Amino acid sequence: MTKINALLVKKELVSTVDGVLNKLRINLNDWDRSKVLYNNGEGYVIYTIVCTKDQFESIKQIINY
Secondary structure, three states, X not given: OEEEEEEEEEHHHHHXXXXXXXXXXXXXXXXXXXXXXXXXXXXXXEEEEEEEHHHHHHHHHHHOO
8 A cells, every 4th residue: 555655864865865766666756855955054855755665664774774
């Protein structure tokens, strides 16, 4: 069953997260990212991803390596 998931990542990880989503074949229509939001000089991006729980766990695991 697919769900809407949110993932907050640092600006420096945007290309990594994009690569992971492409590697796991998450369709371009199934994810979106916000503009860069800044807090205390750090840039953050919010990803909204529509996928299964297992896919989301895989995404988080790969990014955390």
